[in-house]
Amino acid sequence: MNHPIILFDGVCNLCEGIVKFVIKRDKDAVFRFASLQSETGLELLKKNQLDCENFDSFVLAFDDNVYVKSEAALKTAGLLPFPMNMLRILLIIPRPIRDAGYSFIARNRYKWFGKKDSCMLPDPSIRKRFLE
Secondary structure, eight states, X not given: OOOOEEEEOTTBHHHHHHHHHXXXXXXXXXXXXXXXXXXXXXXHHHHTTOOSSOOOOOEXXXXXXXXXXXXXXXXXXXXXXXXXXXXXXXXXXXXXXXXXXXXXXXXXXXXXXXXXXXXXXXXXXXXXXXXX
């Protein structure tokens, strides 16, 4: 099975919260995760010519495509069970408008939600879903 991979900012409290949110709703353990700062994350970013220095985007890699910013978030929601999958309807909003809102939150995420000194350590029960 081709598992969707979510790359997230490993030191961002908001990003960690989103990962936990997805894990809680992903009852079939479909998603895999890697921090943007990890070897796997950096490899995927380089492979897709994405910025490896400024970790300001949530990234979803799925079915040979890579999605960033609002598209990554909404496509992720679309892969979750009802009612979260209904959020994919927001993809009808033009990308520049969606991404402007996304970028505003991304720029302020450390100020609003805080930041850790190191990447999150997953609980042993879900550790196998995190890529090195």
